[in-house]
Amino acid sequence: xxxxxxxSVKNLKLYYRTRKGIVKAVDNVSFDLKRGETIAIVxxxxxxxxxxxxxxxxxLPRNVHLYEGEVYLDGEDIMKxxxxxxxKEIRWSKISMVFQGAQNSxxxxxKIGYQVAEPLxxxxxxxxxxxxxxxxKALKLVGIHEAFTxxxxxxxxxxxxxxxxxxxxxxxxxxxxxxxEPTSALDVITQANIMNMLKELKSRMNLSYIFITHDIxxxxxxxxxVAVMYAGEIVEIxxxxxxxxxxxxxxxxxxxxxxxxxRTDKKLEFIPGTPPSLIDxxxxxxxxxxxxxxxxxCRSESPPVIGLExxxxxxxxxxxxx
Amino acid sequence: xxxxxxxxxxxxxxxxxxxxxxxAKPLYVKAVDGVTFELDRGEAVSLVGESGxxxxxxxxxxxxxxxxxDGKMIFDGKDITHxxxxxxxxxxxxTGLVQxxxxxxxxxxxTIYRILEEPLIIHGFKNRHERRExxxxxxxxxxxxxxxxxxxxxxxxxxxxQMQRVAIARALILRPKLIIADEPVSMLDASVRIEILTLLxxxxxxxxISFIYITHDLATTRYFSEWIYIMYAGHIVERAPTRRLLxxxxxxxxxxxxxxxxxxxxxxxxxxxxxxxxxxxxLVNPPPGCRFAPRCPYATEKCNKEPPEVEVExxxxxxxxxxx
Numbered sequence: 113x114x115x116x117x118x119x120s121v122k123n124l125k126l127y128y129r130t131r132k133g134i135v136k137a138v139d140n141v142s143f144d145l146k147r148g149e150t151i152a153i154v155x156x157x158x159x160x161x162x163x164x165x166x167x168x169x170x171x172l173p174r175n176v177h178l179y180e181g182e183v184y185l186d187g188e189d190i191m192k193x194x195x196x197x198x199x200k201e202i203r204w205s206k207i208s209m210v211f212q213g214a215q216n217s218x219x220x221x222x223k224i225g226y227q228v229a230e231p232l233x234x235x236x237x238x239x240x241x242x243x244x245x246x247x248x249k250a251l252k253l254v255g256i257h258e259a260f261t262x263x264x265x266x267x268x269x270x271x272x273x274x275x276x277x278x279x280x281x282x283x284x285x286x287x288x289x290x291x292x293e294p295t296s297a298l299d300v301i302t303q304a305n306i307m308n309m310l311k312e313l314k315s316r317m318n319l320s321y322i323f324i325t326h327d328i329x330x331x332x333x334x335x336x337x338v339a340v341m342y343a344g345e346i347v348e349i350x351x352x353x354x355x356x357x358x359x360x361x362x363x364x365x366x367x368x369x370x371x372x373x374x375r376t377d378k379k380l381e382f383i384p385g386t387p388p389s390l391i392d393x394x395x396x397x398x399x400x401x402x403x404x405x406x407x408x409x410c411r412s413e414s415p416p417v418i419g420l421e422x423x424x425x426x427x428x429x430x431x432x433x434x
Numbered sequence: 435x436x437x438x439x440x441x442x443x444x445x446x447x448x449x450x451x452x453x454x455x456x457x458a459k460p461l462y463v464k465a466v467d468g469v470t471f472e473l474d475r476g477e478a479v480s481l482v483g484e485s486g487x488x489x490x491x492x493x494x495x496x497x498x499x500x501x502x503x504d505g506k507m508i509f510d511g512k513d514i515t516h517x518x519x520x521x522x523x524x525x526x527x528x529t530g531l532v533q534x535x536x537x538x539x540x541x542x543x544x545t546i547y548r549i550l551e552e553p554l555i556i557h558g559f560k561n562r563h564e565r566r567e568x569x570x571x572x573x574x575x576x577x578x579x580x581x582x583x584x585x586x587x588x589x590x591x592x593x594x595x596q597m598q599r600v601a602i603a604r605a606l607i608l609r610p611k612l613i614i615a616d617e618p619v620s621m622l623d624a625s626v627r628i629e630i631l632t633l634l635x636x637x638x639x640x641x642x643i644s645f646i647y648i649t650h651d652l653a654t655t656r657y658f659s660e661w662i663y664i665m666y667a668g669h670i671v672e673r674a675p676t677r678r679l680l681x682x683x684x685x686x687x688x689x690x691x692x693x694x695x696x697x698x699x700x701x702x703x704x705x706x707x708x709x710x711x712x713x714x715x716x717l718v719n720p721p722p723g724c725r726f727a728p729r730c731p732y733a734t735e736k737c738n739k740e741p742p743e744v745e746v747e748x749x750x751x752x753x754x755x756x757x758x
Contacts, residue, residue, distance in 0.1 A: 352700035
């Protein structure tokens, strides 16, 4: 890991339009990512973590109501790029993504080699033979023998398919790979296998990962730092050491307390109540209805993002205006 | 010797035929292939295995949703291996099932009240007031309150966690002696998972119901069961009291499984996990002998024969030649 900033997201917003109203899926989210660094985005389903990823790689549905903010890649604001330029220069060339459940989205009638090579044909204009040669290299990188370029998805196990999908994300040698629940639906041993591979690729290729997961224990397999999302906002960002040992935001603390551990005993807790609607989130701090420390202020005013130390930010009134 | 187990399972097999034998040899998926255990009254067991290990099939065979291929099951002193229609109805009343997917398990066109009323009608509760009382009590137990708000709702109006509460209320409403929960929380969020598991566990302890918790998530077993059974490719390879199994796993497969699971720890990112090579075998044509042998670092010639189940220390059973 170097100190070189590769991605800087500032005040990113992504709102959707639905029949019930405007869904504030991503609401003023900011974070930085260095070269070779992994940020894990954790949170419960519906907290906006997948939307955040889609906003970064700009894969948006049609019902977007608002999409704004700044996203600096190597110092340049790529939010200013038009769709054509973004598609040509950014998406898949510099930022790629492994989608949730993607191992089941491989095209059943195309050979593995061609499917892995496709990004090169589309994004770098290579001809088919050349691209398939490169796909052999990418497959080798993820531990699949080049003979598999000639096979079809049904001939592969779930873990191997997941490796293929990761090869597709790596073949263009991107700077950033977004991993959206890359091992969901895989068995634990296969999952450990994929995690080992992601670790190795990260150090070998100096990749930066945005690792999206609801599994807090699994996040620690890759995360250098952790961002906790709640109801469309990041409520805490901290280094892995700080987050896993001493999270500060009440929601982050509760979330940690709900994680069962295999090797040690602890008192398991759950968070009473349910996450709020993103259409009409609570006034003030969005966690206030479930927070044991909520005060009058929390119910009326949204808390600012407060820096506790270098790289550790908490969006909570408990830490400000003392 | 008199035993007072709720359930005794002896050498149970469930094979699914995938090719009829006429001229060719018939082919079977040997999903459960020789499983033996006893379940005490009021005891909670976690049945842990990866997908395709046969854990769901074992659960469904125990509930007699599948007809066993071979072996024997004794429930409450009664042989339930083969049951006629009348006895099946009796057995259904003794057992309850909570499935993985609450969205699929609750009929979408029925209100919560109606969903809970159905088993009561089937099992002959003719008095409407009595039924109403039972339904209200069941909803209160799973804390779906205020009851008047929830009873007339349809499943789609509930969150995943709330739907799973309805499924639990339905499984418990007839006060069964055995509940099987098949991955009851794997589709729910982390914080809700603990809530639902705690609820299940509290009710199970309160009513002294025996409980089989089928899961792939070993981390939760520590908190919600007294026993762990580890399944691999149709066999139970190790069974022991929860803490003992987690603190001192003996079977090479159990060891590999435990080593693969991360605890939340920032040190994890700095190290690689040891992972056994290969993948679980096909259940159509499993390896002769120990099913884990092809992936096992300790495999010897001997492992080509099926290992016996050995009680290595009291209550700690391992199906492995290393301990004979």
